[in-house]
Amino acid sequence: MFTDAEAAALYDQLNPWDPDRWPGDAFYDGLVAAAPSVLDVGCGTGQMLHRARERGHTGRLAGIDPDRASLARARRRTDVEWVEGTAEQSAWDAEFDLATMTGHAFQCLVTDQEVTASLAAVRTALRPGGRFVFETRHPxxxxxxxxxxxxxxxxxxxxxxxxxxxxxxxxxxxxxxxxxxxxxxxxxxxxxxxxxxRFLDVPALGAFLTAAGLQVEAHYGDWHRGPITPDSREIVTVARRP
CATH class of the missing domain: 2.20.25 (N-terminal domain of TfIIb)
Structure with a gap:
């Protein structure tokens, strides 16, 4: 057999968080470093927040994920808040300057209800002016x-x-x-x-975000903040709570 714990370890091996190698990781690292408080939704094994602490982030860092095996690896660092669950099960209220969903985790929200409930929870967790940043694969x-x-x-x-x-x-x-x-x-x-x-296009993403009370600040087609083009493989979204 191949256990859940082994699968989580394998994920880290296949997907190491490395801003020096991967532009997407560098993109998020810069945002996290500049934010006094960060919530990572679908944090998985916690690699992004681990690195933030290692690089000297002194603010509040929190991660939430429903996968116990992944959280067990995340909890190897005790100076970050780790919560088992999904965004819609959370109870944070105006507590974070930045919320993220990395690793295409947003695409795991398959139904309209899951998308709507998760976005509502993220908006509630953000302070006014706080930003929600995530990426999805361009369909x-x-x-x-x-x-x-x-x-x-x-x-x-x-x-x-x-x-x-x-x-x-x-x-x-x-x-x-x-x-x-x-x-x-x-x-x-x-x-x-x-x-x-779920592979949502730009209009569908915008509609869900607007309905949740989040303002779309930007959609990028790459990790260098370039525009979305017919050849873009990513849709990188930055939204803000008014």
Whole structure:
């Protein structure tokens, strides 16, 4: 078997937070460093907030995530607030200058109700003038077309296990893509996870944000704050609570 704890450790290995290497990480690092108080929604294993503390952030840092195994890794640092749950289950009220959702976590909000409730909770958690920053994959880029066994990853974990990780798209229904991630060892499947992600375009994102009482400050097409173009793979959104 491949446990939840091992899966969380593997996530960190496959997705290390490295602003020197990844422009997206650098983009968020700059925002976090400049904000006196930060809420990371869908914080996962907490890598972004860990790095903020390591780099000397002295303000309030909080992360929330429903995955216990990921939070167990996040809680290796005790100088950050860690909460198990989802945004809509939170009770923060006008407490943060910045809220983030990194790693395309916003796309895990699949239904209209999930999007609406989560945005309402984020708005409530922000102070007036506070910003909510997140990224989603641009649906026009059709990223899911690369999620297939031909693009599998071969790696050795920190504990010495040799694994193959591959993806398979099961369905594309409207703006929702459902796929599986299969982890195999020596040709034997040890874990299969299924997930659905929603690919919202710019008008749909704007409509949800406006309905939640958040003002769209900017939509960027890349991590260098360039405009959205037909070739953009990302939609990086900055919204503000009035």
């Amino acid at each position: 026009r880029a059709r990223a899911w077309e690369a999620w297939n066994p031909a693009n599998a990853s071969e790696l050795t974990t920190a504990t010495g296990r040799s694994l193959r990780v591959e993806h398979h798209v099961e369905s594309v229904t409207g703006d929702v893509v459902t796929f599986t991630e299969t982890t195999a060892e020596a040709g034997r499947v040890v874990r299969t996870d299924r997930a659905s992600l």
